[in-house]
Amino acid sequence: MKDALERRALLLHLGRTLQLLARILEARPDATSATTIGELIEMNPVLEDDVLLEHVSASLNVEDFIAHTLRAFCAWPQALLDEKLDHDAFAVSVRDALFGMNLRGWHGYAAGLRAEVAWFGVEPAGRRGVRRRKAARTIAPPRRRTDVSGAQADAAAPRDIERDIDDETERTSESVEGLSPPNGAERTNEQSLPEFE
Numbered sequence: 001m002k003d004a005l006e007r008r009a010l011l012l013h014l015g016r017t018l019q020l021l022a023r024i025l026e027a028r029p030d031a032t033s034a035t036t037i038g039e040l041i042e043m044n045p046v047l048e049d050d051v052l053l054e055h056v057s058a059s060l061n062v063e064d065f066i067a068h069t070l071r072a073f074c075a076w077p078q079a080l081l082d083e084k085l086d087h088d089a090f091a092v093s094v095r096d097a098l099f100g101m102n103l104r105g106w107h108g109y110a111a112g113l114r115a116e117v118a119w120f121g122v123e124p125a126g127r128r129g130v131r132r133r134k135a136a137r138t139i140a141p142p143r144r145r146t147d148v149s150g151a152q153a154d155a156a157a158p159r160d161i162e163r164d165i166d167d168e169t170e171r172t173s174e175s176v177e178g179l180s181p182p183n184g185a186e187r188t189n190e191q192s193l194p195e196f197e
Contacts, residue, residue, distance in 0.1 A: 007080055009116035010090060013051075014076050020050050021069060024062065037065055055109040057102050065098075072097035091121040 027044050038058030041047050048054070056065060072094045079089055091110065099106035110121025 006117050011080055014073055017073055051112045055105040056098055068097045087119050
């Protein structure tokens with residue numbers, strides 16, 4: 001029963017969104033000077049209370065809004081007919097198409113829809129942690145290492161540590177076994193094996 005009510009709520013929201021697009025398309029000839037959503041709402045105050053328009057960026061171009069909204073909701077009819085609802089698909093299509101650079105607007109829109117569909121826009125706890133770690137990795141400054149003298153140096157580019165060959169005589173390289181000695185020197189910790197005749 002709960003699944004049927006959620007499908008009904010999503011279908012009604014889709015219907016309201018299509019009606020909104022129809023109203024905007026009808027108002028467009030009269031509102032040729034309205035190039036942004038904010039200007040369109042000023043000229044047509046009846047649009048002000050729409051849950052979608054309330055949260056999208058007011059500076060979004062009307063033509064872009066129409067195109068992005070069609071892209072966001074075009075898969076909903078088929079998804080509503082699927083045997084099992086893909087919760088992520090409903091939210092992701094709208095978030096990516098309409099709220100890519102407007103996180104505050106997305107949270108407000110999703111919270112408004114959660115009054116009718118409790119799971120809409122809610123990410124599983126595990127996925128939130130992964131997203132935060134990925135974001136931290138992309139924002140973090142490059143790591144620095146300290147050389148022997150204590151001065152800061154940029155981290156070296158990755159290299160193949162098993163095949164580190166260099167013409168320098170004092171160069172040491174890393175391997176699975178540990179640090180290799182400078183060229184010409186022998187390892188002190190290697191065991192000698194008996195020779196067989």
